[in-house]
Amino acid sequence: xxxxxxxxxxxxxxxxxxxxxxxxxxxxxxxxxxxxxxxxxxxxxxxxxxxxxxxxxxxxxxxxxxxxxxxxxxxxxxxxxxxxxxxxxxxxxxxxxxxxxxxxxxxxxxxxxxxxxxxxxxxxxxxxxxxxxxxxxxxxxxxxxxxxxxxxxxxxxxxxxxxxxxxxxxxxxxxxxxxxxxxxxxxxxxxxxxxxxxxxxxxxxxxxxxxxxxxxxxxxxxxxxxxxxxxxxxxxxxxxxxxxxxxxxxxxxxxxxxxxxxxxxxxxxxxxxxxxxxxxxxxxxxxxxxxxxxxxxxxxxxxxxxxxxxxxxxxxxxx
Amino acid sequence: xxxxxxxxxxxxxxxxxxxxxxxxxxxxxxxxxxxxxxxxxxxxxxxxxxxxxxxxxxxxxxxxxxxxxxxxxxxxxxxxxxxxxxxxxxxxxxxxxxxxxxxxxxxxxxxxxxxxxxxxxxxxxxxxxxxxxxxxxxxxxxxxxxxxxxxxxxxxxxxxxxxxxxxxxxxxxxxxxxxxxxxxxxxxxxxxxxxxxxxxxxxxxxxxxxxxxxxxxxxxxxxxxxxxxxxxxxxxxxxxxxxxxxxxxxxxxxxxxxxxxxxxxxxxxxxxxxxxxxxxxxxxxxxxxxxxxxxxxxxxxxxxxxxxxxxxxxxxxxxxxxxxxxxxxxxxxxxxxxxxxxxxxxxxxxxxxxxxxxxxxxxxxxxxxxxxxxxxxxxxxxxxxxxxxxxxxxxxxxxxxxxxxxxxxxxxxxxxxxxxxxxxxxxxxxxxxxxxxxxxxxxxxxxxxxxxxxxxxxxxxxxxxxxxxxxxxxxxxxxxxxxxxxxxxxxxxxxxxxxxxxxxxxxxxxxxxxxxxxxxxxxxxxxxxxxxxxxxxxxxxxxxxxxxxxxxxxxxxxxxxxxxxxxxxxxxxxxxxxxxxxxxxxxxxxxxxxxxxxxxx
Numbered sequence: 001x002x003x004x005x006x007x008x009x010x011x012x013x014x015x016x017x018x019x020x021x022x023x024x025x026x027x028x029x030x031x032x033x034x035x036x037x038x039x040x041x042x043x044x045x046x047x048x049x050x051x052x053x054x055x056x057x058x059x060x061x062x063x064x065x066x067x068x069x070x071x072x073x074x075x076x077x078x079x080x081x082x083x084x085x086x087x088x089x090x091x092x093x094x095x096x097x098x099x100x101x102x103x104x105x106x107x108x109x110x111x112x113x114x115x116x117x118x119x120x121x122x123x124x125x126x127x128x129x130x131x132x133x134x135x136x137x138x139x140x141x142x143x144x145x146x147x148x149x150x151x152x153x154x155x156x157x158x159x160x161x162x163x164x165x166x167x168x169x170x171x172x173x174x175x176x177x178x179x180x181x182x183x184x185x186x187x188x189x190x191x192x193x194x195x196x197x198x199x200x201x202x203x204x205x206x207x208x209x210x211x212x213x214x215x216x217x218x219x220x221x222x223x224x225x226x227x228x229x230x231x232x233x234x235x236x237x238x239x240x241x242x243x244x245x246x247x248x249x250x251x252x253x254x255x256x257x258x259x260x261x262x263x264x265x266x267x268x269x270x271x272x273x274x275x276x277x278x279x280x281x282x283x284x285x286x287x288x289x290x291x292x293x294x295x296x297x298x299x300x301x302x303x304x305x306x307x308x309x310x311x312x313x314x315x316x317x318x319x
Numbered sequence: 320x321x322x323x324x325x326x327x328x329x330x331x332x333x334x335x336x337x338x339x340x341x342x343x344x345x346x347x348x349x350x351x352x353x354x355x356x357x358x359x360x361x362x363x364x365x366x367x368x369x370x371x372x373x374x375x376x377x378x379x380x381x382x383x384x385x386x387x388x389x390x391x392x393x394x395x396x397x398x399x400x401x402x403x404x405x406x407x408x409x410x411x412x413x414x415x416x417x418x419x420x421x422x423x424x425x426x427x428x429x430x431x432x433x434x435x436x437x438x439x440x441x442x443x444x445x446x447x448x449x450x451x452x453x454x455x456x457x458x459x460x461x462x463x464x465x466x467x468x469x470x471x472x473x474x475x476x477x478x479x480x481x482x483x484x485x486x487x488x489x490x491x492x493x494x495x496x497x498x499x500x501x502x503x504x505x506x507x508x509x510x511x512x513x514x515x516x517x518x519x520x521x522x523x524x525x526x527x528x529x530x531x532x533x534x535x536x537x538x539x540x541x542x543x544x545x546x547x548x549x550x551x552x553x554x555x556x557x558x559x560x561x562x563x564x565x566x567x568x569x570x571x572x573x574x575x576x577x578x579x580x581x582x583x584x585x586x587x588x589x590x591x592x593x594x595x596x597x598x599x600x601x602x603x604x605x606x607x608x609x610x611x612x613x614x615x616x617x618x619x620x621x622x623x624x625x626x627x628x629x630x631x632x633x634x635x636x637x638x639x640x641x642x643x644x645x646x647x648x649x650x651x652x653x654x655x656x657x658x659x660x661x662x663x664x665x666x667x668x669x670x671x672x673x674x675x676x677x678x679x680x681x682x683x684x685x686x687x688x689x690x691x692x693x694x695x696x697x698x699x700x701x702x703x704x705x706x707x708x709x710x711x712x713x714x715x716x717x718x719x720x721x722x723x724x725x726x727x728x729x730x731x732x733x734x735x736x737x738x739x740x741x742x743x744x745x746x747x748x749x750x751x752x753x754x755x756x757x758x759x760x761x762x763x764x765x766x767x768x769x770x771x772x773x774x775x776x777x778x779x780x781x782x783x784x785x786x787x788x789x790x791x792x793x794x795x796x797x798x799x800x801x802x803x804x805x806x807x808x809x810x811x812x813x814x815x816x817x818x819x820x821x822x823x824x825x826x827x828x829x830x831x832x833x834x835x836x837x838x839x840x841x842x843x844x845x846x847x848x849x850x851x852x853x854x855x856x857x858x859x860x861x862x863x864x865x866x867x868x869x870x871x872x873x874x875x876x877x878x879x880x881x882x883x884x885x886x887x888x889x890x891x892x893x894x895x896x897x898x899x900x901x902x903x904x905x906x907x908x909x910x911x912x913x914x915x916x917x918x919x920x
Binding site: 079 | 476480481615
């Protein structure tokens with residue numbers, strides 16, 4: 001087991017190196033540079049050249065790449081051209097916002113999805129099952145941004161129950177009120193995300209439950225006279241979780257990805273918007289840092305998923 | 320309201336112009352089709368006759384900043400690079416040194432007074448006695464000088480330096496790093512005193528106006544930030560988290576990228592402001608209409624989105640206020656190249672678009688009045704010159720610009736020899752060679768892109784074979800990197816926009832040495848007219864105005880750059896707000912506000 005993990009971690013290193021070179025090259029190949037967007041007659045052309053030079057943007061790419069790697073090992077991801085802030089600080093700020101929201105959304109998604117999936121599987125073919133199916137298909141069919149816009153319109157502006165912009169109220173001061181305000185700000189986007197994001201969990205779980213229900217071992221246990229409730233708890237549920245567990249790793253690392261739609265509609269400053277703006281403004285340092293981070297998280301997610309799987313199902317363990 | 324408006328980034332300006340075309344079937348109440356003057360009547364002020372109440376003033380004034388991205392959070396006007404930052408930190412006074420009148424001419428009465436001496440070639444800036452920062456310390460002469468150091472420092476991230484500053488004695492040496500101080504800026508009563516004298520090589524009338532490129536018009540708290548290296552200033556907590564201000568309000572809290580909240584600054588030199596709390600919050604453009612309908616905000620800083628105007632103007636408890644934007648859309652023609660060795664633009668004799676008749680014809684063929692009537696949402700209209708009408712003194716309201724006239728356009732081409740030959744569908748050039756013209760434009764909303772199609776159609780009707788550069792509208796970065804190349808032949812005509820500073824001298828855009836003269840139009844007359852705007856005679860306001868008029872007339876005649884549109888920068892103001900007035904001469908915008916009730920009406 002540990003050998004496997006170690007081997008996987010070691011393979012990640014060359015993968016990340018290749019990824020970083022690719023990202024670095026692709027970012028440089030995009031037309032424009034960090035100063036194209038800010039052409040401004042009050043800023044002399046010589047000054048732009050000067051800014052390009054002190055930022056090393058005229059150096060050949062391999063040299064820029066090398067400088068970047070050296071800085072990286074000093075824990076320095078560079079300074080954002082757009083925000084004039086160290087990229088690390090920027091990611092910390094936005095990452096924290098995104099984590100709050102994504103974590104809440106994930107918990108709610110599982111809290112809704114797991115019971116529904118089991119419930120539907122248990123009542124296969126009955127009215128309850130049909131209702132759950134209809135729910136999942138409807139939520140899957142509606143484009144997410146429509147959900148957000150309608151949601152904010154009804155609950156934010158119409159009923160005025162939830163705040164509509166930002167991650168925390170401008171007037172909240174002190175630890176307690178800030179915490180409450182933060183929670184208040186993530187409930188609406190988080191709940192919308194959860195209510196409309198359960199389709200995968202429900203469908204996988206439902207079909208697994210149905211499969212397990214008809215499998216030989218369940219029949220055996222049943223014939224021994226074990227009550228149905230206990231069978232569900234001890235046998236079916238655990239086995240049905242396999243495919244869900246396969247996602248778990250991704251879900252955890254995916255928390256930092258952020259959602260561009262949610263962040264746009266709620267003016268919520270998170271990682272999604274940061275990434276989008278970085279691309280639009282050719283904020284190279286932020287682009288490379290984020291892509292590398294996402295790449296790393298994806299690799300880590302795969303690894304975590306495999307580990308979780310091997311815990312749930314010992315047969316999968318590779319020697 | 321804000322005297323220190325700087326040139327915004329091109330990206331921002333473009334976004335503002337293009338957003339005007341989101342909903343194409345809106346009823347437009349504006350711009351009659353044969354008039355060139357501003358037909359859209361908006362007042363910069365909302366006159367509220369109700370009385371301000373204590374409960375109202377003790378409540379929170381809620382202001383929205385319409386933006387789809389989080390703001391950057393740099394309070395210092397010398398290093399901030401975009402309009403959002405200056406908007407959300409505006410109640411702090413933006414470090415503004417001077418008061419201005421409605422023509423943005425600097426007048427006495429602000430944080431400091433300005434005195435120009437043409438004989439001594441100096442500008443003397445005298446701070447008022449009770450000028451204080453919001454932490455109680457005195458505003459000093461050094462605070463007036465420090466921005467120049469920040470802007471010109473060789474490690475700076477400031478995007479404000481241009482060769483114009485080298486008109487200050489010793490500036491070039493400081494900028495190059497060979498001098499430690501700027502020798503041309505002196506303190507007659509010491510750096511802690513209240514007087515600064517700037518010595519120039521030559522004086523120019525532009526110096527009388529806020530937003531000129533020679534005298535910087537804001538202060539920096541030297542004592543407070545002196546320990547931060549200039550290169551690191553933009554990320555320092557003194558600039559981001561705990562900044563200090565000279566205006567009517569002090570910053571209580573900033574939520575990075577989202578909101579700022581303010582309370583009265585007890586050290587402010589002027590009258591104590593009325594309202595006890597202000598918050599400014601970023602709201603995405605998709606949401607602003609719903610937010611205002613739900614009465615969540617009192618008004619917006621910066622303009623509300625043009626596309627939302629038809630809905631917003633119907634709000635019952637809000638009144639629309641607005642001013643023409645300090646910006647304009649334009650068409651440019653590629654006439655030559657930029658010689659990087661001499662640093663000058665050069666017109667090519669055989670340039671494809673070199674014929675004046677061709678350029679004029681293309682402009683007359685565009686039905687811009689109809690376009691803006693249909694797509695302008697009632698806040699945009701066809702521009703008539705390259706000076707936006709916010710500059711009442713300088714915009715020639717009587718100039719015609721290019722009203723739609725297809726017959727005239729056809730005649731212009733016929734006269735110049737652009738004829739259809741050998742039964743071709745398209746006109747060829749006077750020498751009989753095939754003529755294909757490439758039109759460069761930036762990608763945007765569906766309505767704006769439909770508008771490009773309309774432009775193409777009009778030119779096709781004229782008989783010109785015009786195609787889009789790269790087949791479709793270009794992404795902003797690609798567009799500008801194509802256009803800014805010293806020599807390019809991918810775009811023969813292009814559509815873009817500029818924001819202007821509050822001093823409209825156009826030399827930095829259309830001058831012979833201006834790298835932003837992206838169509839490379841150069842002529843003796845153009846250079847002369849622009850020089851005249853700021854020659855020694857131009858200290859006479861009437862003469863200066865005349866030169867601006869002549870220049871606009873000349874540019875319209877040459878049609879190397881032609882106006883596309885002007886638009887209103889507007890906001891709905893809630894009826895509980897009293898004293899709202901964004902006209903330039905209201906130098907105490909935030910301090911002058913009060914509220915008539917505790918809740919939005």
